[in-house]
Amino acid sequence: TLLIIDFGSQVTQLIARRVRECGVYCEIHPFTKADEAIARLKPKAVILSGSPHSVIDEGPRIDAKLFDMGVPVFGICYGEQLMCELLGGKVESGHDREFGRAEITVKGQSPIFKGLDQVETVWMSHGDRVTAIPQGFEVIATSEGAPYAAIADEKRKFYAVQFHPEVVHTKRGTDMIRNFLFEIAGFSGDWSMSAFREEMVAKIRAQVGTGKVICGLSGGVDSSVAAILIHEAIGEQLTCVFVDTGLLRKNEGEQVVSLFRNHYNIPLIHVQAQDMFLGALAGESDPEKKRKTIGKLFIDVFDKEAGKIDGAEFLAQGTLYPDVVESISPHGGPSTVIKSHHNVGGLPDYMKLKLVEPLRELFKDEVRALGRELGLDAAFVGRHPFPGPGLAIRIPGEVTPEKVKTLQDADAIYLDEIRKAGLYNDIWQAFAVLLPVKTVGVMGDARTYEDVLALRAVTSSDGMTADFYEFPWAVLGRCATRIVNEVRGVNRVVYDVTSKPPGTIEWE
Numbered sequence: 001t002l003l004i005i006d007f008g009s010q011v012t013q014l015i016a017r018r019v020r021e022c023g024v025y026c027e028i029h030p031f032t033k034a035d036e037a038i039a040r041l042k043p044k045a046v047i048l049s050g051s052p053h054s055v056i057d058e059g060p061r062i063d064a065k066l067f068d069m070g071v072p073v074f075g076i077c078y079g080e081q082l083m084c085e086l087l088g089g090k091v092e093s094g095h096d097r098e099f100g101r102a103e104i105t106v107k108g109q110s111p112i113f114k115g116l117d118q119v120e121t122v123w124m125s126h127g128d129r130v131t132a133i134p135q136g137f138e139v140i141a142t143s144e145g146a147p148y149a150a151i152a153d154e155k156r157k158f159y160a161v162q163f164h165p166e167v168v169h170t171k172r173g174t175d176m177i178r179n180f181l182f183e184i185a186g187f188s189g190d191w192s193m194s195a196f197r198e199e200m201v202a203k204i205r206a207q208v209g210t211g212k213v214i215c216g217l218s219g220g221v222d223s224s225v226a227a228i229l230i231h232e233a234i235g236e237q238l239t240c241v242f243v244d245t246g247l248l249r250k251n252e253g254e255q256v257v258s259l260f261r262n263h264y265n266i267p268l269i270h271v272q273a274q275d276m277f278l279g280a281l282a283g284e285s286d287p288e289k290k291r292k293t294i295g296k297l298f299i300d301v302f303d304k305e306a307g308k309i310d311g312a313e314f315l316a317q318g319t320l321y322p323d324v325v326e327s328i329s330p331h332g333g334p335s336t337v338i339k340s341h342h343n344v345g346g347l348p349d350y351m352k353l354k355l356v357e358p359l360r361e362l363f364k365d366e367v368r369a370l371g372r373e374l375g376l377d378a379a380f381v382g383r384h385p386f387p388g389p390g391l392a393i394r395i396p397g398e399v400t401p402e403k404v405k406t407l408q409d410a411d412a413i414y415l416d417e418i419r420k421a422g423l424y425n426d427i428w429q430a431f432a433v434l435l436p437v438k439t440v441g442v443m444g445d446a447r448t449y450e451d452v453l454a455l456r457a458v459t460s461s462d463g464m465t466a467d468f469y470e471f472p473w474a475v476l477g478r479c480a481t482r483i484v485n486e487v488r489g490v491n492r493v494v495y496d497v498t499s500k501p502p503g504t505i506e507w508e
């Protein structure tokens with residue numbers, strides 16, 4: 001295992017992703033728990049993350065005994081400065097802060113730069129900088145703003161860089177990380193999804209024994225992959241409960257049922273709760289009340305069905321790694337509730353079921369790879385994220401069965417055109433929103449007075465921030481033409497060009 005000690009950088013998770021892309025298993029732990037994590041994981045190497053704080057202003061520290069363990073350490077940005085300070089070097093606040101692209105010139109033959117060019121483009125983001133390096137270290141790369149852009153103590157295998165190798169703007173950053181892992185720390189890079197699958201199947205069997213497990217399916221990728229993996233481990237001890245709210249994309253409810261029943265042969269209770277959900281939403285147009293109504297009803301319905309399964313001891317959830325990383329970044333926990341989120345499986349305490357969470361260690365792209373490994377097709381696992389409250393929050397105002405149907409039809413055409421244009425995988429999320437606004441149009445010779453549909457598409461890496469997607473106009477034009485022609489009740493289509501912030505991705 002490789003341990004990443006997090007000092008609060010916003011891009012710490014990217015380090016973990018790069019490491020795992022290289023086939024090396026790693027975990028992120030906050031600096032406050034570094035000792036515990038070291039004792040438990042006995043890491044073969046350690047990476048120190050960046051931080052928004054400054055070493056000079058009493059920024060976060062760890063115990064210097066880390067450097068006596070005899071394992072390779074790679075310090076990134078703040079990690080470099082901290083390493084220097086703890087080992088007897090010097091850090092000063094930089095008079096010229098350096099942000100953005102920079103060029104480093106590599107000196108000597110350090111294994112960390114193996115296979116790289118003498119001049120490489122990197123991404124800098126720092127205020128402080130190292131001004132004297134500890135004993136035993138030498139400079140292995142310089143840049144204009146950072147004479148100590150990269151330093152190393154080759155003997156003790158300590159490496160540190162002022163820039164961020166984990167971000168894509170550092171062109172050969174992954175190669176540097178790979179060099180650290182393979183050339184320096186001696187990892188073999190054999191951590192893969194097939195190994196994970198085997199390991200996890202064994203772990204699930206050990207945890208569950210002969211107990212019964214319930215899994216709530218949402219129709220999404222995470223809960224589906226979790227269920228299929230658990231079924232592989234314990235077969236018919238697993239029962240899935242799919243609460244069909246009627247608020248999924250067009251035909252997706254049926255697809256889930258058929259995938260589980262026909263393809264995987266997994267016992268599935270299909271709760272047709274469409275009328276119940278639409279009934280509960282009737283007359284409600286406040287976004288937060290809509291979300292809460294759906295969340296609460298979902299739990300009630302799921303709870304009732306799960307209660308019918310005799311002797312269930314465990315509840316399976318598709319929780320992912322980004323949800324469990326103990327984040328110390330300023331963006332880790334929202335301080336104001338922008339929207340109350342709802343996910344499948346948020347069960348009331350009294351159910352007292354033990355949790356089975358086989359995806360807790362995985363990032364989204366790894367869950368997709370695991371899904372493919374388990375035989376799910378690429379189009380299914382590659383689907384855009386979909387919110388728990390479903391289409392209800394894409395119909396501002398009151399939700400009615402007719403509006404849901406209209407939105408499903410329009411949304412399906414939109415996604416179909418995006419797929420045909422080969423753009424689906426370039427987009428983080430694309431969907432239609434049915435507005436409670438009527439406008440005048442003309443079709444044939446007749447006047448129309450019908451609904452407006454908004455199209456939204458964004459690029460993002462984690463949903464926290466997003467840019468609106470720049471479609472070729474022709475694609476948007478085709479979507480509009482088809483939607484107005486084929487979907488009854490819509491006579492105008494508009495495109496949302498708001499980024500997040502200040503907009504959110506969903507409209508409610």
Ligand code: XMP
Binds near residue numbers: 339341464
């Ligand atoms: P916003 O609209 O807050 O959305 O910019 C960010 C991302 O989260 C998704 N989203 C949800 N996902 N339950 C979920 O599981 C929810 O209640 C929920 N609300 C929004 C949204 O689709 C986007 O990907």
